[in-house]
Amino acid sequence: xxxxNDNPALKFQLSxxxxxxxxxxxxxxxxxxxxxxxxxRDFEDAIxxxxxxxxxxxxxxxxxxxxxxxxxxxxxxxxxxNRVVYAPGTQQNHEVLTQASLYGIGLPRQYGGLNFSMxxxxxxxxxxxxxxxxxxxIWGLQDCAETINEFADEDLKREFLPRVCxxxxxxxxxxxxxxxxxxxxxxxxATFNEKDGIWYLNGVKRFITNGDAHxxxxxxxxxxxxxxxxxxxxxxxxxxxxxTVKVRRIENKLGIKGSPTCELVFSNTPAKxxxxxxxxxxxxVMSLMNSARLGVGAQSVGLSASxxxxxxxxxxxxxxxxxxxIEFPAVFEMISLIKAKLDxxxxxxxxxxxxxxxxxxYEAIEKERRLEPxxxxxxxxxxxxxxxxxxxxxxxxxxxxxxxxxDCVQIHGGSGFMKxxxxxxxxxxxxxxxxxxxxxxxxxVAAIRHVTTGTYLQQIREYEKLPINPEFHSFRKRLMIMTNxxxxxxxxxxxxxxxxxxxxQARRLVEMAGHIIMGYLLILDATRNDMFRKSAExxxxxxxxxxxxxxxxxxxxxxxNIDIYKVV
Amino acid sequence: xxxxIVVLAKQVPDTRNxxxxxxxxxxxxxxxxxxxxxxxxxxxxxxxALRIKEKVPGTVVHLLTMGPVRAAEIIRESLxxxxxxxxxxxxxxxxxxxxxxxxxxxxxxxxxLGKIDxxxxxxxxxxxxxxxxxxxxxxxxxxxxxxxxEDIIEITKKNITVKRRLERGVEIVKGPLPIxxxxxxxxxxxxxxxAKLTLKYKHAATPSEKQxxxxxxxxxxxxxxxxxxxxxxxxxIEHDPKWLGLSGSPTKVKKIDNIVFTAKESKRLTxxxxxxxxxxxxxxxxxxxx
Numbered sequence: 001x002x003x004x005n006d007n008p009a010l011k012f013q014l015s016x017x018x019x020x021x022x023x024x025x026x027x028x029x030x031x032x033x034x035x036x037x038x039x040x041r042d043f044e045d046a047i048x049x050x051x052x053x054x055x056x057x058x059x060x061x062x063x064x065x066x067x068x069x070x071x072x073x074x075x076x077x078x079x080x081x082n083r084v085v086y087a088p089g090t091q092q093n094h095e096v097l098t099q100a101s102l103y104g105i106g107l108p109r110q111y112g113g114l115n116f117s118m119x120x121x122x123x124x125x126x127x128x129x130x131x132x133x134x135x136x137x138i139w140g141l142q143d144c145a146e147t148i149n150e151f152a153d154e155d156l157k158r159e160f161l162p163r164v165c166x167x168x169x170x171x172x173x174x175x176x177x178x179x180x181x182x183x184x185x186x187x188x189x190a191t192f193n194e195k196d197g198i199w200y201l202n203g204v205k206r207f208i209t210n211g212d213a214h215x216x217x218x219x220x221x222x223x224x225x226x227x228x229x230x231x232x233x234x235x236x237x238x239x240x241x242x243x244t245v246k247v248r249r250i251e252n253k254l255g256i257k258g259s260p261t262c263e264l265v266f267s268n269t270p271a272k273x274x275x276x277x278x279x280x281x282x283x284x285v286m287s288l289m290n291s292a293r294l295g296v297g298a299q300s301v302g303l304s305a306s307x308x309x310x311x312x313x314x315x316x317x318x319x320x321x322x323x324x325x326i327e328f329p330a331v332f333e334m335i336s337l338i339k340a341k342l343d344x345x346x347x348x349x350x351x352x353x354x355x356x357x358x359x360x361x362y363e364a365i366e367k368e369r370r371l372e373p374x375x376x377x378x379x380x381x382x383x384x385x386x387x388x389x390x391x392x393x394x395x396x397x398x399x400x401x402x403x404x405x406x407d408c409v410q411i412h413g414g415s416g417f418m419k420x421x422x423x424x425x426x427x428x429x430x431x432x433x434x435x436x437x438x439x440x441x442x443x444x445v446a447a448i449r450h451v452t453t454g455t456y457l458q459q460i461r462e463y464e465k466l467p468i469n470p471e472f473h474s475f476r477k478r479l480m481i482m483t484n485x486x487x488x489x490x491x492x493x494x495x496x497x498x499x500x501x502x503x504x505q506a507r508r509l510v511e512m513a514g515h516i517i518m519g520y521l522l523i524l525d526a527t528r529n530d531m532f533r534k535s536a537e538x539x540x541x542x543x544x545x546x547x548x549x550x551x552x553x554x555x556x557x558x559x560x561n562i563d564i565y566k567v568v
Numbered sequence: 569x570x571x572x573i574v575v576l577a578k579q580v581p582d583t584r585n586x587x588x589x590x591x592x593x594x595x596x597x598x599x600x601x602x603x604x605x606x607x608x609x610x611x612x613x614x615x616x617a618l619r620i621k622e623k624v625p626g627t628v629v630h631l632l633t634m635g636p637v638r639a640a641e642i643i644r645e646s647l648x649x650x651x652x653x654x655x656x657x658x659x660x661x662x663x664x665x666x667x668x669x670x671x672x673x674x675x676x677x678x679x680x681l682g683k684i685d686x687x688x689x690x691x692x693x694x695x696x697x698x699x700x701x702x703x704x705x706x707x708x709x710x711x712x713x714x715x716x717x718e719d720i721i722e723i724t725k726k727n728i729t730v731k732r733r734l735e736r737g738v739e740i741v742k743g744p745l746p747i748x749x750x751x752x753x754x755x756x757x758x759x760x761x762x763a764k765l766t767l768k769y770k771h772a773a774t775p776s777e778k779q780x781x782x783x784x785x786x787x788x789x790x791x792x793x794x795x796x797x798x799x800x801x802x803x804x805i806e807h808d809p810k811w812l813g814l815s816g817s818p819t820k821v822k823k824i825d826n827i828v829f830t831a832k833e834s835k836r837l838t839x840x841x842x843x844x845x846x847x848x849x850x851x852x853x854x855x856x857x858x
Contacts (some may be wrong), residue, residue: 037792038767041785049767056761100760114763 001066003127004051004058007305009343010123012529013350014047019119022354023047025361026117036109050120056100057124065093065131072132072258073425082246084212084260086138093135098167103142107149111157112165118357119350122298126349129302133429134256136299137209143291144170144217148236150363151275151284156236160215168214168239172288173205173264180207181442183219183281184229188266190220199235199273201266204248209436211262212247214239218266219285222277234280235271244269255428290386292437293394294356297349300397300433303426304342307401307408310423311335314412331411336538338404343535344543345397347521348514352389358382385459388450389517395443396514398433405430441507448506451490456513457483463520469527475540479519482544485551486512492554501559508550515543569725570626571745573617574678576689576705577610577631577646579639583694591826606642609690611758613751616720617688618650618759624723628652630681634662634673637776643797647769648761654797655681656774661802661812667696669816671704676805678709686728687748691716699750706748713748714741718755774799 004010023046024030030046032039040046068089075087086094097103106121107113129136145164149157164170179185188203201220205211216237223231237245244267251261275284312335315326325331362371362379371379405427409416416423434440450456460483468476489512493505522536581602583590589601614631621627631646633639634657643654657677665673678684687706692699699715706713718733721740732739733752771785774797778789789795802812810816837843851857 038764040767048770052766052770053763056763056766060760096760099762101763105763114767 001062002055002058003061003066003130004054004123006058006062007127008531009346010054010126011051012525012531013119013123013346014050015528016119016350016354018354018358019047022117022119022357022361025365026115026357028365032109032115038114039109049114050116053102053105053114053116054120054123054127057102058127060093060096060100060102061127061131064096065128065135068093069132069135069258070422070425072134074257076257077250077260079247079250082248083242084210084247084250084262086260087258090135090138090258093132094138094167094169097139101165103139103167104145104161104165106142107145107161107165111149111161113161118294118353118360122294122349122353125295125298126302126305126346129299130306131302132258133299133303133306133426133433134258136295136302137256137259138169140292140295140299141170141172141210141213143288143295144172144215146291147217147234147284147288148215148274150287151234151279152236153275156272156274160236160238163215169210170215170217171208171210171213172285172292173208173211173216173218173237174285175207176204177206181439183285184227184232186219186221186232186281188218188220190222190233190235190271192222199271201235201237201269201271203266205262205264205266207251208262208264209259211250211260211264216245217274217288218271219280220271222273222280229281230278232280232282232285233277234274234284236274237266237269237271241270253432255425255431257428289437290390291356293390293443294349294353296433296437297345297352297390297393297397300401300430301342301346301349303401303430303433304338304345304397304404307404307423307426307430308335308338308342310421310426311338311404311408311411314415314421314423318413325411334407334411336534337542338407340535340538340542341400341404343525343532344518344522344539345393345400347525347532348389348393348518349397351521352386352393355382355386355389359386384455388447388455388459391438391443391446392456392510392514392517394438395434395440395447395510396518398430399440401433402430444507444510445503447510447513448502451506451509451513452494452502456517457487457490460486460513460516460520463517463524466524467527468523472523472527472536475519475523475536478540478544479516479523482512482516482519482547485547486516489551489554496559498559501562504562504565505554505557508554512547512550515547519543570624570628571620571685571723572628572630572681572683573620573686573688574630574632574681574684575610575614575617575646575651576674576687576702577614577633577642578607578690578693578695579604579633579635579642580607580693580695581605604638604641606645607690607693607695609692609694609751609753610642611690612753612755613688613690613749614646614649614651615756615758616717616749616751617686619756620686620720620723621650630655632674632677632681633657634665634670634677637774637780640772640774640777640797640799643774644769644772645761647772648766649759650762650765653794654772656797656799657801657805658774658776658799659801661809664814664817665812666817666819667698667700667704668818669812669814671701671708672811672816673802673805673807674701675705675708676807677800678705680800680805685745686723687711687746689748689750691750691752702748702750709748711746711748712743713750714743715750717749717751720749769795771795772797 020043023043033041040049072087072089078085105114105116109115125140128139191200218235218237219232220235221231222233246265248263248265315331316324318325359379359382408423409427412421412423493502519540522532522539526532526536581599582605592598617629621629629651631643631651631654640656662673689702703713714730716732717730719731722729727742727744729742733754772795
């Protein structure tokens with residue numbers, strides 16, 4: 001099995017018209033081609049390189065990671081002498097990926113990376129998640145290297161980035177017992193010792209994914225006497241100081257059981273400051289969280305893909321009343337909806353990734369030279385779009401992954417409730433997706449700004465203008481009606497100028513925007529490739545009803561009645 | 569101390585997942601219907617070579633294969649995994665070779681490679697399942713051989729210690745270098761393709777391939793000699809023509825029968841513990857297993 005070759009939807013995303021610009025910017029017009037024997041020479045060569053590497057990852061996913069997933073789920077990691085020991089399957093996954101040089105693929109070549117843009121990196125994340133969503137965390141935490149690359153000084157980069165490329169793992173140590181969604185409350189203390197000029201960390205971190213990593217990024221309070229986010233800085237802890245970091249326990253979780261979730265105790269742990277003091281939370285962690293949210297988007301789409309495959313396979317095989325159950329409307333509707341939600345969230349995933357790719361490329365170029373005014377404008381525009389689309393993606397993809405895993409179990413009937421089929425694992429693994437890296441509710445908080453400032457509406461208008469296959473004109477008409485409903489609902493809610501009421505309706509408004517955006521993305525994809533035609537229609541049928549439902553609720557809701565929802 | 573290792577490999581039709589169009593009406597293999605792959609046990613052999621290379625710096629791993637132009641693909645597959653270079657033995661003179669002619673041609677090519685310390689190859693290829701080529705190559709070169717290797721335990725300047733997997737157990741044997749070792753499928757699986765090596769070598773090609781594709785990257789081959797895969801025809805190796813190809817092949821296939829297994833009686837099990845247990849007892853009783 002090869003998870004890249006068996007999924008033409010991935011290759012399709014590589015053919016998106018924006019890729020040429022993304023790749024050319026990322027490769028600085030292929031400046032590395034004479035410096036590295038593995039650098040790409042031109043655009044076609046770069047896309048071919050992406051494909052070559054995705055094929056390797058796809059093969060490892062299909063031949064190693066997916067076959068290990070069940071055993072990893074059952075065995076899980078252990079704590080031995082305050083250190084984490086992975087399940088044997090996890091260890092094998094990690095070793096094979098390391099041998100294949102598949103860590104740090106997005107990092108610049110000078111540090112040992114492949115300088116891949118985000119699109120193929122996210123594809124790899126999607127495939128790894130489809131194979132084993134729990135393992136995807138261990139692999140995906142290489143995002144931390146991106147943060148080091150963006151914000152740390154050159155010495156730190158030279159010391160640690162090559163280590164990531166050689167397969168050392170990372171963790172982002174943010175949450176504490178009293179600081180979860182509200183990271184401003186972080187208390188772990190960082191003290192600067194004037195004598196030796198070294199920072200020391202003391203305190204406890206909780207719920208740390210892959211907490212026993214080689215390279216830990218730790219959010220700590222460096223400014224004594226402060227109580228908010230502006231007193232926090234980001235530190236790097238090297239595993240050579242492991243004697244000062246104890247893994248006190250690992251959590252016994254509902255799902256993603258292969259991924260160790262640790263409680264860590266830091267006792268006078270030497271640490272290196274990343275970037276500047278006080279910017280830990282407000283700048284670096286915010287950026288890290290954005291890539292982590294994109295990562296959860298990929299993880300969710302991968303899990304949805306797996307749920308779809310499992311559901312389809314079972315529904316074709318399982319015979320009841322003399323025929324395969326997929327022939328019953330109740331079942332085939334469920335499966336086509338799983339597929340539509342999968343395709344919709346994947347379309348949103350890669351659209352968001354392209355926006356991220358564009359602005360990150362400009363961001364990096366800006367460190368090398370002054371941007372031309374039009375480049376600067378484009379940079380800001382894509383940054384705004386990435387900012388708007390990331391929470392939308394995180395929320396929709398993770399909610400759909402849960403709905404899809406739920407329906408996948410349902411299609412399996414009684415068998416789905418047993419441990420015999422993969423679907424029960426998918427169902428448990430999916431549950432965390434709407435929670436970590438910011439709950440769906442917090443994604444709404446991030447997204448609602450773009451409802452009120454009109455970012456979504458503006459982008460919807462852009463999609464409206466793009467040429468589509470004439471067959472889809474009727475779909476576009478329906479999307480335009482949905483857009484009117486959205487606009488009316490937005491003004492109805494905003495006009496009240498009542499913040500509590502706006503928060504109360506926020507999720508509905510964000511969802512309406514999402515349904516319209518995904519509807520457009522699907523007809524645009526279907527215009528370029530017929531394989532998305534069905535999903536476009538099924539999704540618009542679904543999204544239209546959802547949009548109308550929300551519009552009706554908002555229209556008929558009396559603001560005063562919000563009180564009945566308040567629990568006394 | 570370092571070693572010169574040759575890995576012998578073959579590109580084979582993937583006979584593991586055979587569809588109904590796998591055989592032609594005349595009883596020969598329909599190569600077009602089966603994807604061409606790296607013979608699985610040759611990959612096990614390559615892994616053993618790469619492990620030695622990792623442990624003993626300076627060791628060089630050559631990949632040698634005989635086959636049509638497209639067999640260069642398995643040379644690239646080897647380069648992606650860490651082999652140093654590859655040699656394709658190709659040409660009309662080799663057509664129709666049975667195991668004897670194949671091993672003769674390979675042994676001539678190995679002689680041309682100079683001083684070799686170790687020859688590794690898979691136990692057998694999945695298309696013919698003869699397990700003859702490895703041993704015959706050793707005979708033709710006058711070298712000792714160890715077959716069915718599962719692990720190379722140690723290699724020193726003079727000797728190699730190998731764990732052999734046999735039908736009823738394992739055997740640890742030691743042999744003098746130079747030597748030929750055939751590797752079992754139970755040995756460690758081959759490492760994955762390496763990302764950087766894959767990108768480095770993806771344009772590697774034989775002269776025939778470059779000619780066929782009319783490559784856009786001609787400047788590449790001049791700038792990077794490692795991208796040129798060596799291709800040898802019969803004229804490039806010292807040989808006696810009567811031992812090559814058809815004339816060197818005493819094996820004559822008279823007829824091939826397509827055997828279809830049909831179940832005489834079938835049984836349907838629901839998978840309960842009881843049923844599985846009674847099936848096991850039954851199979852043990854009639855000596856199907858155990």
